Each structure stands twice: as C-alpha cells, then as structure tokens.
Amino acid sequence: MKKIAFIGSGTMGTALATAACKGVDPSEVVVTDFVQEKGKELADRLGCRFVPTNTEAVKAAHYVVFCVKPQFLKGVLEEVKPAFEACAAAGEETIIVSIVAGVEVSTYVKELELEGKNAPVIRILPNTACLIGKGFTLIEQGESYTKEQEDEFRYIMRESGGFDSLPPSQFVAGTVLTSTSPAFIAMFANSLADGGVYNGLLRPQARRYALEGILGTVQLLLQSDKHLEGLKDDVCSPAGPAMIGVKTLEDTGFRSSVISAVADAYKRFEEIGRLK
Ligand SMILES: NC(=O)c1ccc[n+]([C@@H]2O[C@H](COP(=O)([O-])OP(=O)(O)OC[C@H]3O[C@@H](n4cnc5c(N)ncnc54)[C@H](OP(=O)(O)O)[C@@H]3O)[C@@H](O)[C@H]2O)c1
Structure with a gap:
C-alpha cells in the first residue's frame, strides 16, 4: 500500500488520519502539524509516523492530503513547492488531495506550477x-x-464512511448539503428536545428521544426509495397531533427557512472561493 500524509492535524486531519490508520497499516500513514506537539500526540495515539515539516510529509508520501484552513493554504503550498518539484524530478508521483472548502483544483495547479505536468489533484x-x-x-x-x-x-x-463522486458543475451544491446539514440537523435535534422539555420531559430524556427519533427515521428513509415525505403522510393520522404540528411548521416557514439556509450557504461557499 502507498503512503498517505496529512498536512494539518486539526479536526479533519485527525478524523481522516484515524480512518486511514484503520484502513491500512498505520506505518503507511504520516501526519504533520504547524504545532508539533499536536502532530506528535496524534501520531503516538494512532501508531503512525510523525514528521516535523510539511516538506518531509510531501517527500514521504504518495498521497498528500491538505487539511489546513483555507487562509493558510497558500503559505503551505509555497513551503512545499520545492518538495513537489524534487519528487517530480526523481520520477516519483505525488497525488494531491484537497479537502479545503471553497478552494478549486486550479489553485493547486497555479501555486505549485503544475500546468501541463502529469500532476493528479x-x-x-x-x-x-x-x-x-x-x-x-x-x-x-x-x-x-x-x-x-x-x-x-x-x-x-x-x-471514514461513504463516498460519491460528482461532476464539477454539481460539486459545490453537493458539498454544501453534506457539509452544512450536520449544523442544521443539530439545531433541529436540539429544537425537538426543547419541545420535549417544554412538554415536561427532563433534558437528558428529551435529548435522547429526539436523537433516537432522528436516527430511526433516517435509517427507515435510507431503506426505501419512496418520496421523503411519504413517511410524513404515514405518520400523520386525520386531525392527529402530528398533522397539527406539521401545520404549525408550515405556518412558521419551516420549509422555506431550511431551503433558504441551504441556498445562502451555497452563496457563501462561492463567495469564499472568490476571496482566494
Ligand atoms: N471541519 C469540518 O467539518 C470540515 C469539513 C470539510 C472540510 N473541511 C476543511 O478542512 C480543512 C481543515 O479544517 P479543520 O476543521 O480540520 O481545521 P483545524 O481544526 O483548524 O485544523 C487545521 C490544522 O492545520 C494546522 N495548521 C495551520 N497552519 C499550518 C501549517 N502551515 N502547516 C501545517 N499545519 C498547519 C492547524 O494548527 P494550529 O491551529 O494548531 O495552529 C490545525 O491543527 C479546512 O480547509 C476546511 O475547509 C472542514
């Protein structure tokens, strides 16, 4: 198996390096970080290799995954450019993997001067x-x-979980949905729990029941190709409590709030991309 390196041992670098160490032999996984203690601690925990510089990470790996915040990316690319050039001169192929939100492949091509070269991103x-x-x-x-x-x-x-691939024209719309929905679902879960507390439940029970309700519903929905709201129709009996609640959600703009949140997040995603 080829070696994989993670530049940046923050939230995502840690999550992805952890998954990689479960998927392949940890000796094939390399981590690094601006704050060396953080990278070392992660490597010790996972049993993988720590290298003190980003340059060494590039030289040590076949796949190099950039896991830094967008505002630090250009500096990191400037730093590792000579290492990419040295690998290419030695005939070693390095595959760049970017997880940096809003940053397009063209940024790597431009900053690392990869135009016209056989450089996978x-x-x-x-x-x-x-x-x-x-x-x-x-x-x-x-x-x-x-x-x-x-x-x-x-x-x-x-x-790390599931994968899907999308054409560039749909990639941003897809990523907005998968990356922002956890925030919206967490808010929805907490709102459900608040409703439970309002009706007299203790917070721990309300929290658990809200989450169990979401988990079971999602699992049920994933098992069928039916329209998502077919389940709503199944649950709402005539003049029953669920239907009354559905009307309240409609009256207070639930659907349009959620659609606008996703649409606004998309706009912001594009805006961030333009700032680079
Ligand atoms: N968080 C998410 O849910 C999520 C989802 C999808 C994609 N992403 C993308 O993933 C990237 C990382 O996000 P994150 O949430 O993991 O951020 P994070 O927790 O801040 O992690 C970034 C790590 O990179 C380190 N770092 C900063 N400058 C560096 C440098 N010059 N060389 C090496 N390491 C450096 C930071 O060190 P210090 O902070 O210790 O200085 C930090 O440990 C972002 O570009 C984001 O767009 C995040």
Missing part, C-alpha cells in the same frame, strides 16, 4: 461524521487523476 469534501467513521465524502470528478488512483484513495479512506 483530487478535490474532495468530507463531513464531520468522518470522526466516527460515518462520514460522507464527495469527490469532484476530474481529468488529472485516474480511476485507479481514485479507487485506491477510496480504499485507503474506506473507514
């Missing part, structure tokens, strides 16, 4: 549930990498 967007191996990662379809390289990357990262 795979743009992905994982979501927070990768932390527990239940994530969903979208891969932007591209011509710079082969199906074998994508398959191998998916294989290495299979313990």
Whole structure:
C-alpha cells in the first residue's frame, strides 16, 4: 500500500488520519502539524509516523492530503513547492488531495506550477461524521487523476464512511448539503428536545428521544426509495397531533427557512472561493 500524509492535524486531519490508520497499516500513514506537539500526540495515539515539516510529509508520501484552513493554504503550498518539484524530478508521483472548502483544483495547479505536468489533484469534501467513521465524502470528478488512483484513495479512506463522486458543475451544491446539514440537523435535534422539555420531559430524556427519533427515521428513509415525505403522510393520522404540528411548521416557514439556509450557504461557499 502507498503512503498517505496529512498536512494539518486539526479536526479533519485527525478524523481522516484515524480512518486511514484503520484502513491500512498505520506505518503507511504520516501526519504533520504547524504545532508539533499536536502532530506528535496524534501520531503516538494512532501508531503512525510523525514528521516535523510539511516538506518531509510531501517527500514521504504518495498521497498528500491538505487539511489546513483555507487562509493558510497558500503559505503551505509555497513551503512545499520545492518538495513537489524534487519528487517530480526523481520520477516519483505525488497525488494531491484537497479537502479545503471553497478552494478549486486550479489553485493547486497555479501555486505549485503544475500546468501541463502529469500532476493528479483530487478535490474532495468530507463531513464531520468522518470522526466516527460515518462520514460522507464527495469527490469532484476530474481529468488529472485516474480511476485507479481514485479507487485506491477510496480504499485507503474506506473507514471514514461513504463516498460519491460528482461532476464539477454539481460539486459545490453537493458539498454544501453534506457539509452544512450536520449544523442544521443539530439545531433541529436540539429544537425537538426543547419541545420535549417544554412538554415536561427532563433534558437528558428529551435529548435522547429526539436523537433516537432522528436516527430511526433516517435509517427507515435510507431503506426505501419512496418520496421523503411519504413517511410524513404515514405518520400523520386525520386531525392527529402530528398533522397539527406539521401545520404549525408550515405556518412558521419551516420549509422555506431550511431551503433558504441551504441556498445562502451555497452563496457563501462561492463567495469564499472568490476571496482566494
Ligand atoms: N471541519 C469540518 O467539518 C470540515 C469539513 C470539510 C472540510 N473541511 C476543511 O478542512 C480543512 C481543515 O479544517 P479543520 O476543521 O480540520 O481545521 P483545524 O481544526 O483548524 O485544523 C487545521 C490544522 O492545520 C494546522 N495548521 C495551520 N497552519 C499550518 C501549517 N502551515 N502547516 C501545517 N499545519 C498547519 C492547524 O494548527 P494550529 O491551529 O494548531 O495552529 C490545525 O491543527 C479546512 O480547509 C476546511 O475547509 C472542514
């Protein structure tokens, strides 16, 4: 198995390196971080290799996953550019993997001067549930990498959760949905729990029942191709409590709030991309 390196051992670097160490031998996984203690601590915990610089991470790996915040990416690319050039000069192939939200493949091509070179760049967007191996990662379809390289990357990262690939024209819409929905669902879950507390439940029970309700519903919905709201129709008996609640949600703009939240998040995603 080829080595994979993670530049940045923060939330996502940790989640993805953890998944990689479950999927392949940890000796094949390399981590690094600006704050060395953080990278070392992660490597010790996972039994993988820590290297003190980003340059060494690039030189040590076949797949290099950039897991830094967007505002630090250009600095990191400037730092590792000579390492990419040295690998290319030595005939070693390095596959770039980007998880950086809003940053397009062209940024890597421009900053690392890869134009016209055989330099695979795979743009992905994982979501927070990768932390527990239940994530969903979208891969932007591209011509710079082969199906074998994508398959191998998916294989290495299979313990992070599911994958799907989308054409570039749909990638942002897909990633907005998978990356922002955890925030919206957490708010919805807490609102349900608040409703339970309002009706007299203790907070721990309200929290648990709200989450169990969401979990069971999602599992049920995933098992069928039926329209999502077919389940709503099944649950709402004539003049029953669920139907009364549905009307309240409609009266208070529930659907249009959620649609607007996703649409606004999309706009912001594009805005962030333009700032780079
Ligand atoms: N969080 C999510 O749910 C999520 C989902 C999809 C994609 N993403 C993308 O994932 C990327 C990372 O997000 P995150 O939430 O993991 O951020 P994070 O927790 O801040 O992690 C970034 C890590 O990179 C380190 N770092 C900063 N500058 C560095 C440098 N020059 N060299 C090496 N390491 C450096 C940071 O170190 P210090 O902070 O210790 O200085 C930090 O440990 C972002 O680009 C984001 O768009 C995040």
